Amino acid sequence: MDSASEQLKQAEIDEYDQLVKKIEPKPPVVKNCIWAFVVGGLICAFGQLLINFLMSNGLNQSDAGSGTSVILIFLATLFTGLGLYDELGKYAGAGSIVPITGFANAIVASAMEFRREGYIFGVGARIFSVAGPTLVFGFTVAVLVGLLKIIFTS
Amino acid sequence: MNSLFMAFLVGGAFCIIGQLIMDLTKPAITPGHILVGYITIGAILSGLGIYQPIVDFAGAGATVPLSGFGHLLTQGTITAVQQKGLLGALSGGVEAAAAGITAAIVFGYLAAVLFNPRG
Amino acid sequence: MSKKQGQQTIVFTSPPLISSWASLVGPKEGQGPWGEDFDQVLDDYLYDEQTWEKAESKMLREAVKQAISKRYYQPSEIELLISGDLLNQIVSANYAARELSIPFLGMYGACSTMAESMLTAAMAVDGGFFSRVVAAVSSHHYTAERQFRTPIEQGVQKSATSQWTATAAGAVLLEAVPGGNPRITSATIGQVIDMGQSDAANMGSAMAPAAVKTIKAHFDDLNRSPDYYDLIVTGDLGKVGMALAQELFIKEGLLPQPNYSDCGVLLYNDRQDVNSGGSGCGSSAAMLCGPLLKKMSEGKINKLLLVATGALMSPTTSFQGETIPSIAHAVALENI
Numbered sequence: 001m002d003s004a005s006e007q008l009k010q011a012e013i014d015e016y017d018q019l020v021k022k023i024e025p026k027p028p029v030v031k032n033c034i035w036a037f038v039v040g041g042l043i044c045a046f047g048q049l050l051i052n053f054l055m056s057n058g059l060n061q062s063d064a065g066s067g068t069s070v071i072l073i074f075l076a077t078l079f080t081g082l083g084l085y086d087e088l089g090k091y092a093g094a095g096s097i098v099p100i101t102g103f104a105n106a107i108v109a110s111a112m113e114f115r116r117e118g119y120i121f122g123v124g125a126r127i128f129s130v131a132g133p134t135l136v137f138g139f140t141v142a143v144l145v146g147l148l149k150i151i152f153t154s
Numbered sequence: 155m156n157s158l159f160m161a162f163l164v165g166g167a168f169c170i171i172g173q174l175i176m177d178l179t180k181p182a183i184t185p186g187h188i189l190v191g192y193i194t195i196g197a198i199l200s201g202l203g204i205y206q207p208i209v210d211f212a213g214a215g216a217t218v219p220l221s222g223f224g225h226l227l228t229q230g231t232i233t234a235v236q237q238k239g240l241l242g243a244l245s246g247g248v249e250a251a252a253a254g255i256t257a258a259i260v261f262g263y264l265a266a267v268l269f270n271p272r273g
Numbered sequence: 274m275s276k277k278q279g280q281q282t283i284v285f286t287s288p289p290l291i292s293s294w295a296s297l298v299g300p301k302e303g304q305g306p307w308g309e310d311f312d313q314v315l316d317d318y319l320y321d322e323q324t325w326e327k328a329e330s331k332m333l334r335e336a337v338k339q340a341i342s343k344r345y346y347q348p349s350e351i352e353l354l355i356s357g358d359l360l361n362q363i364v365s366a367n368y369a370a371r372e373l374s375i376p377f378l379g380m381y382g383a384c385s386t387m388a389e390s391m392l393t394a395a396m397a398v399d400g401g402f403f404s405r406v407v408a409a410v411s412s413h414h415y416t417a418e419r420q421f422r423t424p425i426e427q428g429v430q431k432s433a434t435s436q437w438t439a440t441a442a443g444a445v446l447l448e449a450v451p452g453g454n455p456r457i458t459s460a461t462i463g464q465v466i467d468m469g470q471s472d473a474a475n476m477g478s479a480m481a482p483a484a485v486k487t488i489k490a491h492f493d494d495l496n497r498s499p500d501y502y503d504l505i506v507t508g509d510l511g512k513v514g515m516a517l518a519q520e521l522f523i524k525e526g527l528l529p530q531p532n533y534s535d536c537g538v539l540l541y542n543d544r545q546d547v548n549s550g551g552s553g554c555g556s557s558a559a560m561l562c563g564p565l566l567k568k569m570s571e572g573k574i575n576k577l578l579l580v581a582t583g584a585l586m587s588p589t590t591s592f593q594g595e596t597i598p599s600i601a602h603a604v605a606l607e608n609i
Contacts (some may be wrong), residue, residue, distance in 0.1 A: 012468070013468055013469040016470075017468075020517065024433075024434050025434065027177040029173075029174070036173035037166035038166065039169070041163065041169070044161045044214050044219070045214070047165075048158050048162075049158060051214055065217055069218075070257045073254060074261055077258075077265045080428075081265040081269035081426075083269075083271075085428045088428055089427070089428020089429055090428070090431065092428070093172075094170070094176060095169040097188050097189065098168055099165070099169070099218045100220055102189065103220050103223070104262070106424075107258045108262040108265045109423075110262075112265060113271055113426070114266075115270065119266075123267075124263070127262050127263065135255070137194045138193040138194065138197055138247070139227065139247055139248065142224075142231040142246075143244060143247065145201035146231035146235045146243030146244075146246060146247070180472075181471075181472040181474050271425040272425075
């Protein structure tokens with residue numbers, strides 16, 4: 001294709017893109033943000049309640065934090081299994097994705113989805129389809145920080 | 155009571171940021187990107203010493219969002235590096251986050267065995 | 274004499290008769306505005322099977338069986354089955370054909386497969402190669418969702434531009450017999466059009482230009498005015514794509530404004546939480562093999578142009594940042 005017709009094609013594509021942007025409905029950002037704030041905030045406040053409760057029962061801060069994560073993950077797993085977490089996610093958006101419950105939801109949803117493909121290469125393999133990348137990046141950055149720490153403190 | 159309110163406020167704010175990123179970059183940033191992005195940025199901010207002050211101030215408002223999980227990985231690594239050196243850089247993060255990761259995997263597997271996706 | 278007219282259109286010299294048709298839909302489609310017009314509404318998405326994939330294949334098989342049994346044929350009396358669906362390697366169609374023992378041609382045109390299958394079947398009949406051919410397609414919300422999008426139970430917000438893959442199967446039986454209506458009189462084969470859209474959650478925008486281009490070609494090739502048809506329906510542009518198509522009609526100078534709608538918009542009512550509308554092969558198949566052909570047989574619609582639209586991407590190409598190529602095929606159905 002010569003450059004003139006390529007330019008014409010590009011102009012047509014740009015013009016169409018403008019039309020699409022004009023017509024497609026915009027996400028209701030304010031409403032979404034309010035939902036995200038309230039639901040995400042409540043999940044975190046509930047987490048704080050658990051931390052306070054565990055610490056008042058004699059756990060140290062770090063164990064109370066781990067315990068809280070485990071309880072939140074358990075609840076997210078349960079609600080995902082019962083088919084309720086995705087209903088919450090329709091409204092809460094990032095409010096139910098950003099907390100650790102969203103991470104658990106991604107793991108459980110991926111695992112449940114592939115049950116019919118078998119327990120080893122269905123569930124076992126697919127369980128990490130969303131959570132895998134998350135752990136890869138988390139681990140890698142943590143190791144890099146550790147290496148930098150070694151370099152700069154020695 | 156005050157700690158609950160701070161957790162609500164700061165945790166909610168973390169979620170608003172995530173919502174804005176998704177809504178304003180549609181369709182480039184998906185929920186999967188948000189999960190990866192939060193853990194990565196949490197780990198980096200933690201390494202820079204910025205995340206711990208937020209945790210001191212907001213408690214679960216900063217530890218429950220996935221960025222708090224990144225923070226946990228980084229802090230575990232730093233502590234282990236101080237004790238064991240190079241080996242600690244590889245082992246510390248996962249040790250600190252072991253309970254959460256194992257819980258997510260095992261619960262996830264059990265849920266897949268017990269429940270069917272209902273749609 | 275060539276049966277091709279203009280650039281892209283074929284005109285059938287002995288238009289094949291659509292002698293029977295059948296549609297099976299899922300519970301959600303059954304609760305929509307046309308629930309009464311489908312042959313069968315399923316109670317659940319598994320249809321007494323172990324997996325959603327098996328359920329979809331069974332829906333397709335049953336649609337074919339019901340269409341041929343309405344004319345008291347046995348499957349062995351059908352000479353050719355032309356069929357496809359949305360899944361990788363068109364497994365729903367392949368597995369349905371395994372049970373049916375009818376010579377089989379598999380088709381893939383994404384959501385445009387109903388029109389693609391029908392026009393191929395009509396060519397086979399009008400060409401004199403076969404006298405009884407079935408064209409059939411299916412789609413299933415949960416099989417498509419897990420192949421193309423996120424896990425069902427993951428809590429994600431759906432964009433207002435996103436569409437709901439219809440759970441539906443439709444089949445038409447074409448016969449080379451004199452007398453009777455409706456008949457397939459002509460068809461326009463679309464080109465693959467890519468206007469640079471890449472949002473897999475906004476397929477209506479990707480497909481609208483392909484639909485309008487095919488409709489324009491149809492009218493140009495046949496020297497027809499848009500008001501020739503009582504109704505022009507696109508397959509699954511949804512509300513967003515339909516609004517875009519109407520803008521493009523004006524831009525392309527398609528006047529007078531055709532009496533136009535979209536199967537994806539028609540299939541559900543506003544309270545059904547489907548965002549922009551329905552999608553999938555089943556969207557056009559269910560509307561055609563349910564309410565539309567019924568209205569044609571009652572004489573309420575006499576000239577119908579079905580323009581099924583397909584977005585030809587895969588999750589792999591989406592991850593690689595490719596834009597979405599789209600296609601649309603038009604099939605003209607007339608009472609003559």
